[in-house]
Amino acid sequence: MTRGGKRRNREEGPERRCIVLGESGLTEGLIRFVIGPDGDLVPDLAERLPGRGMWLTSTAEVLNQAIRKRAFSRAARAPVIVPEDFAERLESLLARRAADSVALARKAGLAVTGFEKVKARLKKGSVGALLHARDGSDQGLGKLTPLSGDATLIDVLTSEELGLAFGRDYVIHAALDADGATDRVLREAARLSGFRPRTLPLDGPSGDQAPVGPALDAPADDRGDTEGSAARSDP
Template sequence: MANNENHGAVAPAPGTAPDQGRPGRHVPERKCILTGEHDTRASLIRLALAPDGTILPDLRAKAPGRGAWIGVDRAALETALAKGKLKGALSRAFKTGDITIPADLPALIEDGLRRAALDRLGLEMRSGAVLTGSDKISEAARRGRLHLLLHAADASEDGNRKLDQSLRVGQDAEGSDLRGVVIPADRTILSMALGRDNVVHIGVTVPASAVRVADALGRWCGFIGRSESASALRNSSAGSIGAQIEK
């Protein structure tokens, strides 16, 4: 069984996601109602007020009307919900105390982010941007054609290590700690998402697809507290050479 620590780095994905910004382009920011910190829309989660006063996650940030933004992980959100801090912050943001917060709001957000990430993988698979199978991934990695390398949560350490080495060869980064990212989905979940049998490793060969996948997975990993994976995925989305994780 693989170590589920989410060490990781990813191959470069030239270009950036629309919400992550490009040189010379202003990226709008929003403020987290719980921490007061500012960040990009892509890094925060929008909460919307339904007509009946229910607070619901608006993960695509498309719902009409006013919204409130949060930038905390699930554990912090659950604490804020239990202590009443979330209700107070939302009441101020929406200028009304007549709101209902579902007790399972953190679970609704996590489930939505998980579905969005897995759906994105499936879409990119159907577009031809995703490779599965260790041999195909290794060959593409050694040729420098991978822009994102992912490992299932239950992938073997040996399998991860071999593909990570192929990645370093292709990126001319031998001797570094450049490696793929272990994501919080096992091979059964990934196989269902991609419509393939026994998906243990995933390689993304198209830069724009790698950015979209990294964005979706990074939001999910960040919310569930997998900070190292989230950081590595954000670096990929921003077009970085890849995060080097200190041992």
């Protein structure tokens, strides 16, 4: 999300100010925090908890700055307890919300998975988002990206996390239709991306770029609909 410069139309939503960067923007790129009863820092990802909210740009770098500079204590004007593993906990919470939002889009009938089904859906017309597991091979994505048009590429979830969203052991590729439920996926994925930098460019992979970590070749995925065929119960 671009911050600073020209102000956005207020009809697009409320703006909040990052306590570290001092820049204002729509809440879609920020995380709200409150202070718990015992003085501990609590991420309010649903933005519903009572108390005075403190807003922070959703990136690991800004969070680390806030902790190092005691920005939460200054903003709250009181001592704030921040656990040593707070950044890791927050990333896990963001990942779960992103996966849950994908599950909601699936249950609303907006999602398809499996290489051939995703390919067919992209050929049919525009989609809201193309999902690719961040630990998946870029070979399949290289075939899908030219068909994706203006779809947003989301590669912040692992194959296992995507699998949980679809009730399977793992998922490498998925496509989401444009809809309100998909808008939530885009928002949650954008917040998580600040903690999991994009591993592939928006315009498709190049020969010298690969996902971080061991890539899943998933040859079954390239053959069709057997991707993540072992069923799991819905999350």
